[in-house]
Amino acid sequence: RPQWELKQRIYCVKFYYKTGSFKKTQDSFMRQFEYKKAPSKSRIQNWVNHFEKYGTVENLNAASENHPSHSGRPKKRTAELIESVRESLQQSPKRSVRKRSQSLGMSNETCRRVLVNDIRAYPYRIQTLQTLTVSDKKQRKAMAVKMLDKIEETPSFLNLLWTSDEAHFHLDGKANSKTNVFWGSSRPNEVATKPLHSPKCTVWAAISARGIIGPIFIEESGAAVTVTKERYVKVLKTFKSELQTLYRSLMSKFWFQQDGASPHTSNLSRDWLKENFGGRVISLKTNFEWAPHSPDLSPPDFFLWGYLKDRVYVEKPRTITELKEAIREEMRAITNSVCKNVMDNFVLRLKKCTELDGGHLEHML
Known part of the structure; x- marks a missing residue:
């Protein structure tokens, strides 16, 4: 108008x-x-x-x-032409505009205008996700159903659950090739470079509706190291110590969740978890199993790491010390109300997982 x-x-x-x-x-x-x-x-x-x-x-x-x-001027986009593009779209929704225009005998621009202006169709980027086998889907659905039943039976369960994971933060962050642009009248003699092995820090954290415990850096002499079962148990001991300081009276009620990474499910780690959490452990090789290939159901994966990486690199830390301090600051800034919303979203994801019979759900949210 x-x-x-x-x-x-x-x-x-x-x-x-x-x-x-x-x-x-x-x-x-x-x-x-x-x-x-x-x-x-x-x-x-x-x-x-x-x-x-x-x-x-x-x-x-x-x-x-x-x-x-x-x-x-005479209208090029006639009703017949629009209908032919519509039929082509229904038959081959993944075909590019160039190939579609060639098959229909029209220009790229006309085809694009029909798609956008007349049919109101837009290009959507398809997410690339890990293949889920039939077995994976069954395990994911079974876990989601069991988790939802537990939440319904014990409303306080969601407030007692700590979900955990670790992630790498590289000093050079993530390279965005779309920003590597040089405007000029001739090809520039310039390239974008990045180190083959970027300095990094490995961070472990646990999140619940009560807040976050972490970051706990997995390192020796200030340098990131591989996560082994011994180092993982050391992290768990630090976690327990902080948990006792904050919630000593609830220690016998808390539940602990982790994924199925090898250091997490070693005999050493499982023995420690059994001694300190009893049967209140959700993981591979436990009575309450965490399904494999389920980062979309894990709060640290679907929220925490992406949230932090969007923020810690804003000021462009130049050293590992600056990077670690940025991680600490941004993690401290996450409020308890945000954590509660994350756990509420966790429940929604469990419900969506059951609706989709354990299939991928990120693209549906």
Whole structure:
């Protein structure tokens, strides 16, 4: 819809011819239409010039009863052509505009206009996710059903569950190839570089509806190291210590979740978890199994790591020390209310998982 209606343009042109004053035209316009703002002097002048040249203040390029298409040219996008594109789209939704236009014998631009303007179709980027086997889907659904049953039976369960994971934060962050652009009249003698082995830190954290415990850095002498079963148990001991400091009276009620990574499910780690959490462990090789290939159901994976990586690199840390401090600051800034919302979203994901029989759900959220 144009900013100024046709009757308003006509009023301005008439009043200007009557008074010869842009100021009086603007004042009269605001009184007549009860507007706080009038068309600018240049806008009124354009309407007057347009009227003197064409005898009208209408936009002659716009479609109307008198002008069925732009500038009166024959319309290329006929009903038959639109229908042929629609049928092609239904048969091959993944075909590119170039190949579709070639198969239909029309230009790329016409095909694109039909898709966007007439059919209202838009290109959606398809996510690339790990293949889920029939067995994977069964395990995911079974786990989701069991988790939902537990939440329904024990409403306090969600407030007692700690979900955990670790992630790598590289000093150079993530390279975005779309931002590596050089505008010029000739090919530049320039390349974008990145180190083969970027310095990094490995971070472990646990999140619940109560908040976050972490970050706990897995390192030796200030340098990131491989997560082994011994180092993982050391992390768990630090976690327990902080948990006892904050919630000593609830230690016998807390549940602990982890994925099936080898250091997590070693005999050493499982023995420690059994000694400290009893049967309240959700993991591979436990009575309450965490399904494999389920990062989309894990709060640290579907929320925490992506959230942090969007923020810690904003100030472009130049050293590992600066990177670690940024991680600490951003993790401390996450409020308990945000954590509660994350766990509520965890429940929604479990429900969606059951609806989809254990299939991928990220693209549906």
